[in-house]
Amino acid sequence: MFMDLETFARGVLERSPSVALVTWKRISALRSFIDHVGHALRQSRSDTLVFKLPVAQLDRRTFSEKLLELVSRRDAGRICLLIYEIEPLAGTVGRILNGYRERLASFRGMVVAVRANRQRDFFLECPDLLDWIGTMTGRAEDLGTPLTLRRVTEAIRRFEESHGISSAEFVNRHKTRDRNDFSDAWQLEELIAIKSELEKARGT
Amino acid sequence: MSQKTKAAKTPTSLAEVIRRLNPNVPAGFGPVGMPRTPRDSNAMRQVRTHVTADPFAKVLLTGHIGVGKSTELLNLSHEMKDDRFVIWCSIAKTLGAHNADTFSLLVAILEASIRAWIEELGDLPPGLVEELVDHIRDLFPANKRPRKSATAGRLLFEPAMTMSMQRLERILGGSTPKPITGQELSRLYSEMLQRLALRHVAEDQLAVFDVSSFALSCEVLLKELASSAGKPVLLVIDDLDKIRNTGAQEDVFLDRAMAWMRLPCAVAATLPFEALFSPRGRELDHVWGDVHILDPLPIPELPGRSVDDQELKFYLAVLRSVNAQDVFSGVQCRKLAHLGSGLPRAFVNTAAACVRYAIDAGEEHIRDYHLDLVQQDLVARTRGRLNDSDYEALVAVLDTKGSNVPKAIQLLRDDVLIRDGNAPSDKQFRLASWVEPLVREYRSRTAQK
Numbered sequence: 001m002f003m004d005l006e007t008f009a010r011g012v013l014e015r016s017p018s019v020a021l022v023t024w025k026r027i028s029a030l031r032s033f034i035d036h037v038g039h040a041l042r043q044s045r046s047d048t049l050v051f052k053l054p055v056a057q058l059d060r061r062t063f064s065e066k067l068l069e070l071v072s073r074r075d076a077g078r079i080c081l082l083i084y085e086i087e088p089l090a091g092t093v094g095r096i097l098n099g100y101r102e103r104l105a106s107f108r109g110m111v112v113a114v115r116a117n118r119q120r121d122f123f124l125e126c127p128d129l130l131d132w133i134g135t136m137t138g139r140a141e142d143l144g145t146p147l148t149l150r151r152v153t154e155a156i157r158r159f160e161e162s163h164g165i166s167s168a169e170f171v172n173r174h175k176t177r178d179r180n181d182f183s184d185a186w187q188l189e190e191l192i193a194i195k196s197e198l199e200k201a202r203g204t
Numbered sequence: 205m206s207q208k209t210k211a212a213k214t215p216t217s218l219a220e221v222i223r224r225l226n227p228n229v230p231a232g233f234g235p236v237g238m239p240r241t242p243r244d245s246n247a248m249r250q251v252r253t254h255v256t257a258d259p260f261a262k263v264l265l266t267g268h269i270g271v272g273k274s275t276e277l278l279n280l281s282h283e284m285k286d287d288r289f290v291i292w293c294s295i296a297k298t299l300g301a302h303n304a305d306t307f308s309l310l311v312a313i314l315e316a317s318i319r320a321w322i323e324e325l326g327d328l329p330p331g332l333v334e335e336l337v338d339h340i341r342d343l344f345p346a347n348k349r350p351r352k353s354a355t356a357g358r359l360l361f362e363p364a365m366t367m368s369m370q371r372l373e374r375i376l377g378g379s380t381p382k383p384i385t386g387q388e389l390s391r392l393y394s395e396m397l398q399r400l401a402l403r404h405v406a407e408d409q410l411a412v413f414d415v416s417s418f419a420l421s422c423e424v425l426l427k428e429l430a431s432s433a434g435k436p437v438l439l440v441i442d443d444l445d446k447i448r449n450t451g452a453q454e455d456v457f458l459d460r461a462m463a464w465m466r467l468p469c470a471v472a473a474t475l476p477f478e479a480l481f482s483p484r485g486r487e488l489d490h491v492w493g494d495v496h497i498l499d500p501l502p503i504p505e506l507p508g509r510s511v512d513d514q515e516l517k518f519y520l521a522v523l524r525s526v527n528a529q530d531v532f533s534g535v536q537c538r539k540l541a542h543l544g545s546g547l548p549r550a551f552v553n554t555a556a557a558c559v560r561y562a563i564d565a566g567e568e569h570i571r572d573y574h575l576d577l578v579q580q581d582l583v584a585r586t587r588g589r590l591n592d593s594d595y596e597a598l599v600a601v602l603d604t605k606g607s608n609v610p611k612a613i614q615l616l617r618d619d620v621l622i623r624d625g626n627a628p629s630d631k632q633f634r635l636a637s638w639v640e641p642l643v644r645e646y647r648s649r650t651a652q653k
Contacts, residue, residue, distance in 0.1 A: 027431075059330040059384075088428055089331030092338075117427050117468065 002138040005033075009040035011136060012080065013048065017105035019132045022113045024140035030113055033140040034084060037111065041080050048108060049078045056085035060092050067100065076106040084113035086122065094125030101129055113140065149198040156191050167192055218568065222559045224526035227552040230274035230442075232282070238552070239525040240275055243518055247496035248276045254494060255284065255470050259436035262465050264457075264488075266445060266475040267498035268619050270549030273474050274442050276498060280472065281440050288438035288470065289429060291320045298394075300401050301446035306460035308400045310418040313439065313464065315393035317425050318386055325432050328386030332428055336389060337382055339417040339424075419463045426469045437469035445474035448617070453479050461491055478617040481609050499625045500546030504538050516541065519551060531559070532570050539575050543582070545622055545636045554578050582638035586620070590639075594620070595646040598635065602643075605630040 002008035012020050024030040038050035051070060055063055070081060086093040097104065097112070104110055114122050123130060160166055170188055224238060232240035247265065254261045265273050281290040293316035295304050304312075314336075321328060383389040430437045447453050453476055464471065475495060479485060488495055504515035516534070519541040523529050532540065532555070540558070544551030554575075561574040597612035598621060606629070615621040620639050624632055635643055 055331065056329050057331075060334050063331070087431060088329035089335050090424075091335055092331060115427075115431060118424075121424065 001135060003142050005036060005040045005143045006043070008138050008143050009037065009044045012109040012111060013041065013045050015109075015136070017132055018107075018109040018136070019104065019129060020109070020111045020136040020138070021119075021133050022111060022138050022140050022143065023116045023119050024113060025116050026141060029140040030084065030115075033113065033143050034082060037082065037143070041109075045108075047078055048080050049075060050080050050082065052082045052084070054085040055083060055093060056088055058089075060089065060096070063089070063093065064096055067096065068103075071100070071103045071106050077108060079107050080109040080111070081107055082111050082113070086112065087115050087118045090114060090118040090121040091125045094122040094129070098126035098129045101126075101132065149195065152191055152195045152198060156188065156195060159188050159191065163188075218531060218559050218563050221526060221528045221531050222556055222563065225528070225552055225556040225559065227270075227549045227556065230278045231272075231548075232275060232278055238522070240279055241518060241521045241525055243272070243276075243501065245276065245498060247498045248280065251472060251496055252280060252283070255280070255438060255472060256287070259288075259470055260468065261470045261472075261494070262492065263470075263472050263494045263496065264475040264492055265472065265496050265498060266477050266480060268477055268500060268547055268622060269445065269617075270547040270619065271498050271500055272548045273445060273498050275548070277440050277442060277472055277474070281438065284438050287435060289320070289324070289433040289435050290438045290440065291316050293317075293439060293441045294443055295441065296443035296446060298397050298401070301443050302448065303401050303403065304444065304447050305452050305455050306463050307415045307418065308397070309441075309444075309456060310415060310422055310463060311393055311396050311400065313422050313441070313467075314418065314425065315390060315397055317422070317429060317437075317439075318390045318393065321425075321429055321432070322386050322390060325429075328389070329428075330384060332425070333383060333386055333389050335424060336421050339421040340392075415460075415463065419466075422464070422467055426467055430469065439467065439469050439471045441471065441473035443474065445476045447476055450482065453482070454484060458484060458487055458491055465492075476617070477623075478613045481613050481616060483610070497623075497625055500622060501541075501548065502626065503544075503546050504541050506538060506542050507535075510534075513538075519544075522548070522551065523555070528555070528559075530569075536570055536572065536575060539572075543575070543579055543637050545619075545638075546624065547619065547622075550619070550636075554582070557581065579638065583641050586638050587642055590620070590642060592646070595643060598639070598643055599647065601633050602635070606633045609633065 002011060008020070012018050022033060024033070034052065038052075041048045041050055053063075053066060053070070058066070070076065070079060073079065083093070083097075093112075112122075156167055167188065170185075171192065174189070226236060226238055229237040230240075231238045247267075251263050251265060254263055265277060267273055278292070281292055284290055291313075293312055295301055295309070295312055298315060299308050299312050318328065383392050426437050426439075444456065447456065457475060457479060475488070477497075479488060480495065480497075501518055502515040504513050504519070516538055519537050520529070520534070523532055523537055536558075540551055540554055543554045557578040558570050558574045561577050562568075562570050565571075565574075567574075594612075594615060597608070598615060600608040601612050601621060609616065609621075609623075612621050616623065620636055622634050622636055624634065627634070
């Protein structure tokens with residue numbers, strides 16, 4: 001089971017055939033995962049084409065058609081397909097994916113996201129696909145919120161505004177052992193530390 | 205002086221009062237119902253606490269017919285509207301309580317859930333409609349169809365069964381398109397309910413259906429509903445307390461209770477009161493755990509002291525809510541409360557009966573003799589319905605201070621024997637006011653012998 005997005009993305013693209021399952025409980029976690037996984041996949045292999053297939057408003061026939069359309073593309077071998085919002089027809093999607101399992105091997109990878117309380121309905125209909133999934137699983141709550149430099153910088157800025165202190169001043173006070181008298185000072189400390197690490201990793 | 209103020213000063217006519225005294229819908233149900241009068245109830249406090257704390261709570265509310273269960277559950281559903289997606293499922297309206305069993309209950313839940321979804325959130329996703337239609341197909345799975353035998357042949361050619369099968373076949377790929385939208389699916393479930401309500405499919409034919417697929421439909425639908433609504437679901441099922449058939453009671457609340465107990469939502473439902481005292485009543489505690497009894501209202505003493513008596517307040521408030529405070533005096537209200545035996549519906553019924561008598565007599569106000577007439581009517585109506593074995597059972601319960609209730613279980617159901625959990629333990633069982641004179645007569649008759 002994967003706990004971070006980078007490792008997950010690498011894992012998806014290293015195997016063949018590759019099918020991964022991501023469960024979620026909070027919709028915000030799913031959204032965050034969907035927003036960020038494409039970038040992580042492309043970072044791992046830059047020629048990966050990320051296609052997203054939200055299923056909520058589709059019926060069985062349309063979902064089948066769209067899936068077959070993608071799998072028939074000449075560049076299917078570069079495609080990593082994200083299938084999400086499957087819950088209204090979780091059983092049907094499981095059945096269709098199970099049925100087209102061999103054809104799905106044409107993709108570079110496939111990720112299916114399902115809400116935790118419907119995963120059993122999905123599993124019941126795709127016993128063969130489960131063999132391919134194996135341990136390629138993760139939770140959107142773990143995978144979906146990578147800390148990027150932009151997000152951390154934004155969080156620090158908001159903190160500075162709300163407390164009326166710049167992070168440089170904060171650090172100075174900390175160095176001179178002057179107390180920073182607000183209860184969430186520890187959060188700013190953490191954010192500054194994380195920003196420093198991200199900048200190092202970026203080479204800035 | 206404004207028009208509104210002028211109208212407020214005009215005495216309420218008896219015709220207006222009787223229009224508003226409607227005992228047939230729960231109070232607070234809207235323009236056709238009376239306004240709800242708040243009441244203090246330990247049972248409802250506990251129900252509210254449980255349902256608020258646990259999004260998957262399953263609670264049963266029981267009590268005498270007319271004690272106010274529907275009113276209080278309706279009030280609960282209004283209170284919970286912000287935190288829960290509330291589905292109101294009234295068995296009496298869609299199916300008829302006499303037709304209820306686990307299978308038809310699941311269909312009623314499905315129909316109510318889809319209707320609520322469409323009303324509040326718009327149409328269902330097409331994929332979900334397809335899944336639910338697939339479950340209907342599984343109702344009559346091929347491997348469960350009767351084998352070709354003489355009996356099965358007769359079964360298959362029973363007209364109602366054939367029509368059901370034909371209907372299913374038409375829906376599932378025949379000439380008529382199968383449901384595609386939520387509206388069409390809702391219509392299909394409504395038609396099923398109508399057929400069940402009209403006993404269009406006989407019991408032995410119903411036994412062929414595999415109800416587990418409908419249970420699965422309910423689970424899937426409620427999970428998706430909670431996700432789409434962004435809040436947990438509260439399913440309120442009313443009128444299950446009106447199931448009189450013992451077999452149906454056991455089917456719904458005991459034998460196949462798991463079909464709806466495992467639904468992924470909170471459930472608050474009514475339970476027939478006599479089920480608690482039936483031979484399998486103790487099993488209910490094991491299966492459900494949470495059964496709450498809504499007790500009758502306290503009855504003010506006759507004669508009373510003043511209109512400020514605590515026990516009288518609720519009844520005065522009910523009359524005020526329908527602008528009948530000028531029509532009934534405080535003393536008359538007290539007598540009405542006594543006649544109603546602590547059951548709000550009986551109170552409203554007797555008040556309406558008094559008003560009818562007054563209108564018939566061309567009076568503008570209620571007279572004491574109107575109440576006497578109503579009391580006589582109640583006694584007379586009950587007299588012909590009780591026999592000596594009923595009186596024996598009643599006396600046995602009263603004299604043993606609450607033992608032998610199973611012997612009088614039908615009388616408990618019919619509100620002849622009243623159970624009041626708020627009374628001292630040796631007085632928890634008492635007679636309805638309209639039965640007291642009859643039991644007195646019986647006692648004096650048997651004493652003379």
